Amino acid sequence: MIDLRRLKVLRAVAHYGTITAAARAMHFTTSAASQQIRQLGRELGVALLEPHGRNVRLTEAAHTLLTHADAIEARWEQAETDLRAAKDEPAGLLRLCSMPTAVSRLLAPVVAPLTTKYPKLKIQLREVEQQQAFDLLFSGEADLAVIEVTPANPPRTDARFDQRPLTDDVFDLVVPAAHPQAAAEVVDLADFATADWIISSVACTCREHTLAACGAAGFTPHIAHDALEWNAIGHLIAHGLGVALVPRLAYLAPHLPVKRLHLANPPTRKLLTTTRGGGYTNPAIAAAHDALSDVAA
Template identity: 60%
Template sequence: MIDLRRLHVLRAVDHYGTVTAAAQALHFTPSAASQQIRQLGRELGVALLEPEGRRVRLTPAAHRLLAHADDIQARWELAERDLRTDGDEPAGLLRLAGFPTAVTALLAPAAAALVARHPRLVPRISEGETADCFDLLFDGHAELAVVEATPDEPPRHRARFDQQPLVDDPFDLVVPPGHRLAGRDRVELAEAADEPWVVPAEPSTCRTHVLSACGAAGFAPDAAHEAVNWDATLALVAHGLGVALVPRMARATDAVVRLPCAGQPRRKLLTVTRPGGRSVPAVAAALAALERLVRTMPA
């Protein structure tokens, strides 16, 4: 009989990338995590870890086992939900996660609407970047997340999550009042190629979006400043220190001027659950609330 706890350690190593990172997430020592996987391998009669320099990595047999492990985990969660379901009325704790702008523009108003519509439902929101949201889902600390899709292909382990499009969020060029482009209805992004730029700091997903949009317009932005959050970006632009691409969901103030861009660079927002999670009444209610909310947003 396979020990499901050991199987979870194996899945954690695949998700986090290394035995050390998985052990930290599971509150194990690296040696204890390795021992759990080696014991699982002995139970199955195969080696699941092999040396790679001074570290270890998962063997081909481990990767074959992982496909079954994900199916086993999904079936186990389905059994738990079936036993705990009390009718179709959404109720109980619902843990939501999202990157900062998603919390402000989507999850906070959606949670308020959920409480008004379903008094027995208790939403709890955690803010984090996209990678953090996937970790919360994997660890069972969130049932639903709103994340940004990156322009690149997602890491392989994210295929174990159910990811569905929610809404496209356009980027606008933001300039200070009085800027030479401020009176325009629409601009070509290349018109700002020679400007100093305020760009998102690493490791923000939006940095990739901004650099990709500028690259598609034929230039690499002169990154005069870097900022982690949109409030800081808008403050730098308002003081005439540069221009920036800012998603429409990040609400700007009258201290800056928003200009739609030709070609409409945009980011895609996704809702993410573990497999089968969308059928849970509380999650389904939250998804419906998010869908109602995005339908009211300007294009």
């Protein structure tokens, strides 16, 4: 009989990349986590760890076992839902997480309607960075996340997570209200090749979208100012200090003298709802997903 607790340690090592990181996340010592995996290997009669330089890594047998472990976790998720469900009505604590713009524009609007419709449901929101959302889902500390599609995400075929399309968030070019092209209905990004740009120097997806869009338009933007938070970017633009690509979900105060201009070929970021494998069978998660889809539409 497989010890499911040891199987969780094995899954954690695969998720976090090293035994040390997995042990830290599970509040184990590194040696205790290694011992759990070795004991699991002895129970199954296979080696799950092998030397790799000065460290160890998972064997092919471990990766084969992980395929089944992820399926077991998804079935267990569904079993817990089936056992706790009361007439399929959403109830209990539902933990939602996402990046700041999605928390404010997508998650926050669904809380009151859902808890009013389902009095036994309690919802908790958490603002997190992208990778942290996957870690929280994996560890069971979050139930549903809104995430952006990036190359660093687990593939859609990863059985640990169920990722479903939510919406495409289009980027607009935001300029000062006094800009000569502020009255245009649609603009070409190439016309702003010599403009001063406001772009974060911190590695983030919006920076990547901006640089890629400018590159596709045939120029490298002159970065005049460095800002990350949308409120700060909006104020810099309002004072005539530059232009920026801003996703439509990002809130800019209506009193600011700025104008959102639609682009002929705008970049977009694709947003997904994500839960653990089997999670959408949970009535509360399913209800939240449906509510998010309505808000996103």
